[in-house]
Amino acid sequence: MIPGSFDYHSPSTVEEAVALLTSLGEDAKVLSGGQSLIPMMKLRLAEPAQLIDINGIAGLEYIREADGYLTIGALTREADLDKSELIQQKYPILHDTAHVIADPLVRNRATIGGNLAHGDPANDHPATMLAVRAEVVATGPNGARNIAIDDFFLGPLTTALAPNEILTEVRIPVPAQGSGGAYVKLERKVGDFAIAGVAAVVTLDGNGNCSAASIGLTNVGPTPIRAGAAEEALTGNALSTDAIAEAGRLAGEASQPTSDHRGSAEYKRAMVQELTIRALTKAKVRAEGGQ
Template identity: 50%
Template structure:
């Protein structure tokens, strides 16, 4: 059984204490939330931090609340809490839908939305949903809090806009207008449940059925979670039927650097991403 490289463990009691520890240990430190992304990487020696800063005991970072048309999810909120949230089911059903297909129940009981977002695994599910919904990430560092748009947050494979001494506090979503539908679809790896190809879709229609806004993000198929701008452009301003959606979905991997591995070639992922994207958009359309 693989085991991590030696490290020192630091259980932080407050956000300020966690930030101070990150400042003290610099590049040698990693933040531990639910642990279901970082610990496996450490056991495989893909990540070898000298210091582990555990934020799981910090109170006040696990919540789902709505205020003035914005829903905020605390970074330590678990997938199980997200699955069962009436607020999210009402305003953002794509989020609990996505949470329900992440790994297995044991992982969902411990895994956190903040940990997934900060880890930025290209095959992870939740980053694509955050991107499609145009969420905002609130982080805190030694100079205070700042808000980062999702489009600016996911920088690359396992890389985000978070500074080394920042803690992710919450993810915020503006409640969408009426006639907005959303859906998440993926072709899952049967062993890990990670996305081989996944798509998050959000569409808003006006009174005559014309698409006025679209958010589409691709997971699993490329080296990072990416907004499918070409798909969005092909949807907005049109009345969406199956032919229009299929044409738009055919552009799902435009400009992406696709992954090729034992689970599928680049061409396989290209074709499957188009199929999955079409399915996600059509289901979102049904719900709009």
């Protein structure tokens, strides 16, 4: 399949890319890893007249800790996240996530920035970013601003990015002592979008009680969903089997799945409930120092 015709731009700095976005207006689209956008262009679901390829911008591929944050450059490939020792050892929830995004070939191109900026509730990073309470950096003509992840996803394929802003960095607070997180995805086969996915982070206090919990849900609504009632139910209580089961029930209630070829809404809600239990159980083990 052949995409519609477009003018291709390959800026070498963020400033240049933002200037292009500003001058070219609504016809312009940013190309990052391209693993969602190019298929959409081939299917003519997207027909940007101006394509701004940011892959030539140096300095947007990095994974590092500084000032209490893990910062990840927007052009960091999923394969590099998947293989990063820092991520594997200190941020296993991120490794869980990157590891199950599409397949190895797609992960060699696909970027974390693109995964978020695309705004697709079926993508895996969004739920995880809700769970780790990330923020994203949007760079526009007036410089950079930070957007809390809870304010970022506005609807299907719609984010808080202004038309002339580029997502340049993802910022994740370094986890508090006694924290653990996990991402669990149910998929029909490798490479498919999730039937449902659940990201969970818990923090245990000195007595083993849950002092903080956060839960994000993949592909069961128009945006990634925060399971707020489940989080509240867990906070301040022991992470018992019963408490985790109740959180699963509440997360299932918070989901808004629709029936499609991946299953009925009822099935997906049941899967959210079970996956939440599994994600919380794994997060708890990790918070206690296990794998």
